Amino acid sequence: LYYQVLNFGMIVSSALMIWKGLMVVTGSESPIVVVLSGSMEPAFHRGDLLFLTNRIEDPIRVGEIVVFRIEGREIPIVHRVLKIHEKQNGDIKFLTKGDNNAVDDRGLYKRGQHWLEKKDVVGRARGFVPYIGIVTILMNDYPKFKYAVLFLLGLFVLVHRE
Amino acid sequence: LRKNVEDFTGPRERSDLGFVTFDITADILNGKNDLQSIFDWNVKQLFLYLSAEYSTKNNALNQVVLWDKIMLRGDNPRLFLKDMKSKYFFFDDGNGLKGNRNVTLTLSWNVVPNAGILPLVTGSGHVSVPFPDTYETTKSY
Numbered sequence: 001l002y003y004q005v006l007n008f009g010m011i012v013s014s015a016l017m018i019w020k021g022l023m024v025v026t027g028s029e030s031p032i033v034v035v036l037s038g039s040m041e042p043a044f045h046r047g048d049l050l051f052l053t054n055r056i057e058d059p060i061r062v063g064e065i066v067v068f069r070i071e072g073r074e075i076p077i078v079h080r081v082l083k084i085h086e087k088q089n090g091d092i093k094f095l096t097k098g099d100n101n102a103v104d105d106r107g108l109y110k111r112g113q114h115w116l117e118k119k120d121v122v123g124r125a126r127g128f129v130p131y132i133g134i135v136t137i138l139m140n141d142y143p144k145f146k147y148a149v150l151f152l153l154g155l156f157v158l159v160h161r162e
Numbered sequence: 163l164r165k166n167v168e169d170f171t172g173p174r175e176r177s178d179l180g181f182v183t184f185d186i187t188a189d190i191l192n193g194k195n196d197l198q199s200i201f202d203w204n205v206k207q208l209f210l211y212l213s214a215e216y217s218t219k220n221n222a223l224n225q226v227v228l229w230d231k232i233m234l235r236g237d238n239p240r241l242f243l244k245d246m247k248s249k250y251f252f253f254d255d256g257n258g259l260k261g262n263r264n265v266t267l268t269l270s271w272n273v274v275p276n277a278g279i280l281p282l283v284t285g286s287g288h289v290s291v292p293f294p295d296t297y298e299t300t301k302s303y
Contacts, residue, residue, distance in 0.1 A: 042234065043207060043274045062213050062225040063270055063282050080209075080272075085255040086223040093255075099209065099232065104250075127279045 028054035028123035033067055034133030035078055039098030040065070047134035050078065052123025060084060060092055060118070065125040068096065071110050076122050079105060085115075093117055178259035180252040180293060182228060184212065186269065188241040197239040200273065200283075208233045209272040210241075214291070216265040218258025226252055228267070263292040 022031045035048040044050070052067055060066065062084055067076050079096040082104055086092040093115035097104040106114060139146040188197050200208060211230035218224060228248035233239065252259075259265070269285040 042232065043209065043272075061282075062227050063209075063211050063272055065272070065280065082227045082250065084223070084225045085221040087220075088222040099230075125280055128275075129277045 026051075026053040026123065027056065028052045030067075030076065030122050033076055033078070033122070034136045036075065036137070037077075037098075039100050040078055040080070041100045043099060044078065044128065045130070047131055047137055049129045049133040050125045051127040051129075053126050054121060054123035058124060059086075060094055060121070060124075066096065067122040067125065068116055068120045069122060070108065071113070071120065077105075077108065078125065091117075176257075178254040178257045180214075180254070180259045180265075182214070182248055182252060182267075182291060184228075184243075184246050184248075184267065186212065186241050186243045186246070188239070197233070197241075200271075201235055201239065204275045204278060205273055206235055206276050207274045209274060210269065211271070212267060212269050214252065214265050214267050216258070216262055218254060218256060218262065220256040220258055224254065224258070226250070226254075228252060259293045261293065261295040263290075265291045265293060267291055 023029060025031075031052050033050050033052060035044045035046055035050060038046060050065075050067065060081060062081050064081050065078065066081055067078050069076050077096075079098045079101075081094050082097045083095040084092055085094070094117075095104055095106070095115060109116070135149075139149060197208065209230065209232055211227050213225050213227045215223070215225045227250060229246060230249065231241075266288050267290075268288040271283055271285070273281050273283065
């Protein structure tokens with residue numbers, strides 16, 4: 001039993017190391033995100049997985065797909081940059097819009113906020129894999145499913161003989 | 163791929179609003195240098211957009227998307243657009259469009275794969291659009 005606990009601890013800490021390593025390499029606090037809405041269809045659908053980078057040296061330019069958070073809100077939004085105005089010193093303000101939305105995102109921003117800034121950005125979408133993220137959505141929407149998954153994982157680790 | 167344009171400016175509240183009409187032609191050539199050739203087995207769609215880039219006193223760099231289009235795999239890869247009006251309002255952050263001789267229009271596209279990397283490609287060739295020194299108040303658009 002002692003061995004299995006150690007084994008389990010190894011798996012968890014390796015996973016954590018990989019995640020933290022990814023965060024450092026990509027510069028983003030959340031290098032992998034799941035698409036939650038249909039506002040970027042037909043490019044991305046609910047459940048697609050996006051890989052992000054957030055390197056400071058990469059300037060924000062129109063056409064790029066950015067993942068951002070609105071101040072005070074937890075949920076990250078995945079949309080495309082429609083307009084940018086950048087000052088000499090690098091300060092930039094930009095506007096976004098979902099491909100599948102008729103209007104730009106001003107209606108989504110905070111009251112009185114007309115632009116997004118670098119600090120609102122979680123990362124830029126560099127690559128993606130379809131469908132895989134559905135598991136996360138299912139786990140969120142159906143807590144019973146989450147417990148079932150965790151239970152099965154725990155069972156698997158305990159039962160697995162190495 | 164070719165573009166031609168006309169333009170005028172109008173003040174709205176405190177910011178310049180630009181009006182641009184343009185043509186975009188993208189024809190099928192012999193499998194090179196045309197949109198058809200970008201659609202390989204892993205390309206799901208192209209997100210095309212026409213953007214205007216310019217500098218002003220207020221801002222060293224401004225980019226505004228004037229028009230965009232989603233072209234799905236299987237859609238007609240030719241574009242014969244004439245006298246198109248911009249899809250989005252071309253507002254400047256200030257009054258930097260008036261008399262601006264150096265507004266450049268470029269056509270770019272985002273390649274969306276079935277799975278994998280999402281590159282942004284800029285078409286070669288761009289058109290410069292000079293904005294006039296005066297505002298138009300009577301032109302209907």
